[in-house]
Amino acid sequence: xxxxxxxxxxxxxxxxxxxxxxxxxxxxxxxxxxxxxxxxxxxxxxxxxxxxxxxxxxxxxxxxxxxxxxxxxxxxxxxxxxxxxxxxxxxxxxxxxxxxxxxxxxxxxxxxxxxxx
Amino acid sequence: xxxxxxxxxxxxxxxxxxxxxxxxxxxxxxxxxxxxxxxxxxxxxxxxxxxxxxxxxxxxxxxxxxxxxxxxxxxxxxxxxxxxxxxxxxxxxxxxxxxxxxxxxxxxxxxxxxxxxxxxxxxxxxxxxxxxxxxxxxxxxxxxxxxxxxxxxxxxxxxxxxxxxxxxxxxxxxxxxxxxxxxxxxxxxxxxxxxxxxxxxxxxxxxxxxxxxxxxxxxxxxxxxxxxxxxxxxxxxxxxxxxxxxxxxxxxxxxxxxxxxxxxxxxxxxxxxxxxxxxxxxxxxxxxxxxxxxxxxxxxxxxxxxxxxxxxxxxxxxxxxxxxxxxxxxxxxxxxxxxxxxxxxxxxxxxxxxxxxxxxxxxxxxxxxxxxxxxxxxxxxxxxxxxxxxxxxxxxxxxxxxxxxxxxxxxxxxxxx
Numbered sequence: 392x393x394x395x396x397x398x399x400x401x402x403x404x405x406x407x408x409x410x411x412x413x414x415x416x417x418x419x420x421x422x423x424x425x426x427x428x429x430x431x432x433x434x435x436x437x438x439x440x441x442x443x444x445x446x447x448x449x450x451x452x453x454x455x456x457x458x459x460x461x462x463x464x465x466x467x468x469x470x471x472x473x474x475x476x477x478x479x480x481x482x483x484x485x486x487x488x489x490x491x492x493x494x495x496x497x498x499x500x501x502x503x504x505x506x507x508x
Numbered sequence: 509x510x511x512x513x514x515x516x517x518x519x520x521x522x523x524x525x526x527x528x529x530x531x532x533x534x535x536x537x538x539x540x541x542x543x544x545x546x547x548x549x550x551x552x553x554x555x556x557x558x559x560x561x562x563x564x565x566x567x568x569x570x571x572x573x574x575x576x577x578x579x580x581x582x583x584x585x586x587x588x589x590x591x592x593x594x595x596x597x598x599x600x601x602x603x604x605x606x607x608x609x610x611x612x613x614x615x616x617x618x619x620x621x622x623x624x625x626x627x628x629x630x631x632x633x634x635x636x637x638x639x640x641x642x643x644x645x646x647x648x649x650x651x652x653x654x655x656x657x658x659x660x661x662x663x664x665x666x667x668x669x670x671x672x673x674x675x676x677x678x679x680x681x682x683x684x685x686x687x688x689x690x691x692x693x694x695x696x697x698x699x700x701x702x703x704x705x706x707x708x709x710x711x712x713x714x715x716x717x718x719x720x721x722x723x724x725x726x727x728x729x730x731x732x733x734x735x736x737x738x739x740x741x742x743x744x745x746x747x748x749x750x751x752x753x754x755x756x757x758x759x760x761x762x763x764x765x766x767x768x769x770x771x772x773x774x775x776x777x778x779x780x781x782x783x784x785x786x787x788x789x790x791x792x793x794x795x796x797x798x799x800x801x802x803x804x805x806x807x808x809x810x811x812x813x814x815x816x817x818x819x820x821x822x823x824x825x826x827x828x829x830x831x832x833x834x835x836x837x838x839x840x841x842x843x844x845x846x847x848x849x850x851x852x853x854x855x856x857x858x859x860x861x862x863x864x865x866x867x868x869x870x871x872x873x874x875x876x877x878x879x880x881x882x883x884x885x886x887x888x889x890x891x892x893x894x895x896x897x898x899x900x901x902x903x904x905x906x907x908x909x910x911x912x913x914x915x916x917x918x919x920x921x922x923x924x925x
Contacts, residue, residue: 393677478595478679479629480687503676 394433394504395482397472399489401497402465403440413494420490424472428485434473441467466496479503512556515565520549523566524645525730529617530570532680534577536594538642538670540584541577548573594624595679618643619734620680622727626695627678634669635698641666643730644723654705654720692735696743696799699727703747707754714762714907716754725751732786741790742800748783749806752776764911768815780810798834801826820850837868845878853885873902877912884915889923 425432441460449455460467469491476482482501491497527548531541548569562568625638633655640646640654652662672678683691706720728744756770784807790800805826812818827843840863848856860879869875880895896916903909 478677478681479627480679480681480683483629484687501676506675 392475392477393506395474395476395479396502396504397474397482397486398468398500398502399470399491399497400466400500401469401491401494403467403469404465405496406469407440413490417490420488424485424488427488428472428474431475431485432472433475435471437470438468469497512561513553515556515561516549516552519552519565519569520645521726523569525618525621525643526566527569527573528642528645529621531573531577532594532621533617534574535581536680538594538673540580541573542642544573544576544580545569547576594674595677595681616682616734618730619682622695622731623682623691624673624678624680626691626698627673628691628694629676629678630669630672632698632701634665634672635694636701637662637665638669639698639727640702640720640723643727646719646723650719654717689739692731692737692739695731696739699724699731700743700746700799702727703750707750707757708905714758716757718754721751721754736789736793738790738794739797739799741786741793742797742803745783745786745790745803746799746806748779748786749803749810752779752783752810758907761910762907763914764907767809770815772814775810780807783807783810796829796833798830801830801833805830818849820846824850837863837866838872838874840866841869841872841875841878848878848882853882857882857886871902873899873908876902880912880915880919884919884922887922889919892919893923 425435444458444460446457446459446461447454448457448461474482474485476485479501486492486499486501489499492499524545528541528545531544532538535541535544551572552565552569556562622639622643625642626635630638637651637655640651641648646654648663648666649659651666652659655662657665682688702720703724706717706722706724708716725744725747728740728747732740732744752775753767753770755774755776756765756772759765783803787800787803787807790797790803796804805823808819808822808826823846824843827839827846830839831843841860844856844859844863847859857879860875860882863869863875876895876899880892880899883892883895893916896912896919900909900912900916903912
């Protein structure tokens with residue numbers, strides 16, 4: 392078994408202003424995803440908007456603490472699943488349940504975790 | 509086959525993919541499997557001359573490569589590799605409980621290898637490189653030459669792709685029935701791209717790169733043999749119907765010869781017959797695919813006894829069908845040329861002018877060349893000169909440049925006369 396990080400990206404402004412039907416569709420997608428993935432989900436979460444983010448960066452002993460996300464982009468990380476699966480095809484098949492993969496402004500990135508044999 | 513060296517070369521062409529695919533099942537690692545298969549062929553070169561060519565070369569090679577793989581695995585088990593092993597059929601579980609016992613649609617080692625190399629999670633150029641290296645058995649240097657990049661660049665591209673297969677765990681498996689149509693399309697796309705790169709080389713000294721064309725036709729044959737469904741049948745039909753004209757597509761100096769000037773008695777009739785049979789098979793197997801429609805267009809040309817006898821109305825309507833399945837400015841351009849052939853150069857020019865605003869065609873070498881040809885037929889010399897000059901600027905293929913330069917000289921003479 393391998394571990395994968397499934398990162399859900401999308402246009403933050405769109406997410407904040409989307410109509411109720413679209414929100415319901417996204418919710419339904421997550422319900423279907425979670426039902427199908429079952430105990431393959433090791434962790435998951437929906438993230439607060441990037442206006443709530445705090446970033447620490449820089450070198451030295453006291454890195455500067457700043458308001459805002461690490462990268463200022465229109466498309467932001469909105470949520471994640473940490474999954475355990477046999478292979479990439481399994482994760483791709485599961486991801487198709489998510490409504491985010493069908494909307495033009497959003498998408499899902501699948502990244503394998505480094506395998507420490 | 510009396511010469512053992514020839515026998516090894518023939519076994520390389522015929523069995524490389526099958527032997528590698530079987531060995532990957534043992535090593536579950538592409539690099540190690542490749543090494544073992546190379547060793548097996550090297551051993552064949554050493555021993556076949558004295559011991560004689562075995563009755564079943566493929567089985568012999570599989571056994572030797574397999575033994576080598578088991579040896580290596582025993583020795584390497586001390587240092588367990590950092591990269592995860594390929595995911596195989598036996599250990600894989602389907603995402604849905606009710607699918608868990610579903611048997612694979614097609615089980616064949618070579619197919620597994622093809623589907624892994626052409627996985628949609630790899631970039632298109634990586635798919636092509638991996639397929640040529642692992643399925644067709646071309647050396648990295650040969651693959652690099654085919655795409656005119658440095659060998660080190662190609663080696664890096666192949667290594668990166670293999671690393672992604674291992675790290676992201678792209679499975680070594682034939683897809684499930686649900687995914688199969690999409691995945692077959694991805695494989696057909698790679699094979700078609702290898703063929704078009706080979707038969708209309710965008711750069712270089714020759715128009716046709718026979719190594720690539722040969723690899724593409726071989727791949728299409730394998731695919732069709734293992735998966736005799738509509739799309740591979742249509743693809744193989746298309747490749748055969750176009751490749752049947754190979755002997756006449758260039759002259760003795762390697763310059764392109766236009767369809768209308770080709771000596772049709774040199775077209776390969778056997779390939780044409782096979783292509784038309786496959787086209788029929790493809791159309792019976794399901795709704796028409798873009799490859800089948802293109803094959804049908806090639807078949808209309810193949811069946812015309814002379815260029816003048818071409819059924820251009822049929823071709824124009826086949827392009828209508830193709831545009832519905834596969835809307836593309838390049839297809840529109842080809843249709844405009846066919847309209848010109850059916851209704852005369854004036855109509856063709858008008859059809860081309862409607863496409864001139866298409867951004868995707870603005871720098872497309874065949875648009876200028878097609879305009880130039882209609883202008884030449886109409887005797888509009890100054891405009892023809894400009895169009896040929898434009899086409900020359902956009903063309904990097906030496907053989908095509910030589911052809912266009914010849915035509916440019918011809919219309920300049922017309923202008924002066």
